[in-house]
Amino acid sequence: MNLIIKNPATGAAIAELTSDNKASVRAKLSLLQQGQKEWALHPVKERLACIIKFGELVKQHGEELSVILTRETGKPIQQSRNEINGAQNRIDHLSSHAERWLRGEVLVDEGLTHEKISYEPLGVIANISAWNFPYNVGYNVFLYALVAGNAVLYKPSEYASLTGKQFEKYLHKAGVPENVFQCVIGPGDVGQQLLEEPLDGYFFTGSYGTGRHIAQTVAHKLVPVQLELGGKDPLFVMDDVADVKQAAINAAEGAFYNNGQSCCAVERIYVSEGIYDNFIDAFVAEVKTYIIGDPTNQHTFIGPLTRQPQIAVLDQQVTDAINKGAVLETGGQAMEGQGYYYQPTVLTNCDHRMKVMMEESFGPIIGIQKVSSDEEALSLMQDTDYGLTGAVFSGNEERALKILEALNTGTVYWNCCDRVSPNVPWSGRKNSGLGSTLSAQGIRAFVQPKSYHLRSS
Numbered sequence: 334m335n336l337i338i339k340n341p342a343t344g345a346a347i348a349e350l351t352s353d354n355k356a357s358v359r360a361k362l363s364l365l366q367q368g369q370k371e372w373a374l375h376p377v378k379e380r381l382a383c384i385i386k387f388g389e390l391v392k393q394h395g396e397e398l399s400v401i402l403t404r405e406t407g408k409p410i411q412q413s414r415n416e417i418n419g420a421q422n423r424i425d426h427l428s429s430h431a432e433r434w435l436r437g438e439v440l441v442d443e444g445l446t447h448e449k450i451s452y453e454p455l456g457v458i459a460n461i462s463a464w465n466f467p468y469n470v471g472y473n474v475f476l477y478a479l480v481a482g483n484a485v486l487y488k489p490s491e492y493a494s495l496t497g498k499q500f501e502k503y504l505h506k507a508g509v510p511e512n513v514f515q516c517v518i519g520p521g522d523v524g525q526q527l528l529e530e531p532l533d534g535y536f537f538t539g540s541y542g543t544g545r546h547i548a549q550t551v552a553h554k555l556v557p558v559q560l561e562l563g564g565k566d567p568l569f570v571m572d573d574v575a576d577v578k579q580a581a582i583n584a585a586e587g588a589f590y591n592n593g594q595s596c597c598a599v600e601r602i603y604v605s606e607g608i609y610d611n612f613i614d615a616f617v618a619e620v621k622t623y624i625i626g627d628p629t630n631q632h633t634f635i636g637p638l639t640r641q642p643q644i645a646v647l648d649q650q651v652t653d654a655i656n657k658g659a660v661l662e663t664g665g666q667a668m669e670g671q672g673y674y675y676q677p678t679v680l681t682n683c684d685h686r687m688k689v690m691m692e693e694s695f696g697p698i699i700g701i702q703k704v705s706s707d708e709e710a711l712s713l714m715q716d717t718d719y720g721l722t723g724a725v726f727s728g729n730e731e732r733a734l735k736i737l738e739a740l741n742t743g744t745v746y747w748n749c750c751d752r753v754s755p756n757v758p759w760s761g762r763k764n765s766g767l768g769s770t771l772s773a774q775g776i777r778a779f780v781q782p783k784s785y786h787l788r789s790s
């Protein structure tokens with residue numbers, strides 16, 4: 334079966350790729366099983382050199398790659414450029430730290446018995462990925478896995494396959510051997526094929542439903558499983574923010590950047606009652622300034638959704654909220670004409686009976702709720718099955734930290750949001766996932782420790 338790639342801005346088919354099947358997945362896995370052993374013997378420095386070269390090639394071909402990303406996902410071109418340039422920080426960070434993180438450690442070096450640890454790669458790992466930030470979430474996994482000495486069977490999302498093929502092309506050009514990195518193309522049933530093969534680890538980025546299915550299916554293999562899943566990330570805007578208008582502008586960007594299709598997008602906002610009306614006015618005014626349209630135009634901020642079926646999800650959330658008493662301040666429906674466009678939508682007077690406050694929207698819609706105390710805000714922020722990020726905007730660090738320390742999320746933000754850094758781990762709790770990418774912890778995910786007890790007589 335072939336995979337038809339459509340441009341979300343027009344709905345038109347722009348490419349056709351041959352999908353993988355059971356036989357081709359097996360052949361690629363067998364190739365990688367041979368190559369991995371040799372790859373693991375190279376010093377970290379040499380593996381790193383290939384990754385650095387890969388980064389240079391991506392930079393050199395940045396504009397061409399941005400156009401491909403925009404054509405297949407609908408991401409506004411300036412945001413595609415930002416993503417490609419921004420993801421380079423993973424490579425810079427790895428090149429500064431990976432050798433140290435992967436070096437073995439001597440724990441006891443005196444007396445007769447010596448004790449030390451070495452870090453060995455897992456083997457051939459599956460990297461099953463999402464479409465929304467294919468550079469960021471791909472780099473978080475395959476670059477770290479490769480530097481640690483693993484081979485990678487990479488399955489890009491069916492909505493980011495042209496980009497995935499570019500990763501393969503430039504990794505090979507940069508010196509990562511063909512028997513160390515292979516891309517498999519296709520929708521979910523091709524991903525399912527990977528679950529049935531004897532991979533040495535499963536590293537998944539995507540929705541909670543698929544992540545849970547993967548964890549359940551491969552559980553009997555007793556190999557590492559890492560899941561980077563969705564979120565319903567809250568932002569609380571306190572009444573002591575220095576500038577309500579600026580807080581509203583920043584909050585709106587956190588909610589609407591990449592059309593709201595970010596795992597750590599602001600998905601629900603709580604606002605102290607003292608500034609509620611001013612905040613709503615500024616927020617809605619800001620959203621109304623967004624330029625919506627052709628994602629190849631460099632001034633566009635809101636392009637089409639990547640996936641057409643998401644329109645129905647957003648429609649349901651809007652209708653449900655309005656039926657339960659929310660006020661529609663702007664937007665509220667798909668746009669007429671070609672492409673999968675949805676109006677940036679702001680719902681106020683929201684509460685937790687509404688889907689828009691409880692279920693991941695993954696689109697350009699936001700629910701806002703008034704709160705009368707910090708305690709009420711915290712309790713609402715905690716009322717979720719997810720645990721990816723949580724944010725507080727406040728002029729008072731101590732007051733903000735009281736909330737942030739209590740949140741059961743992998744990441745917290747004070748006066749910022751929707752942000753990822755290679756310096757610190759990226760991890761979800763509860764239905765947002767299992768394990769960490771990035772930082773030293775993100776590379777240790779791709780190795781297994783071996784303990785040596787060495788007695789000299």
Ligand code: NAD
Pocket residue numbers: 461462463464465466470488489490491519520521522523524525526528538539540541542543544546547561562563564595596597693695721761765766
């Ligand atoms: P998805 O779960 O629909 O698909 C993800 C990948 O899984 C795709 O490659 C898909 O082909 C594959 N897949 C589907 N069924 C499979 C099966 N049975 N077996 C194996 N693989 C299968 O998710 P998506 O729409 O691509 O991504 C959006 C979701 O990802 C959102 O929930 C978002 O929040 C989340 N996400 C999380 C992070 C994070 O770091 N926490 C980052 C980006 C996206």
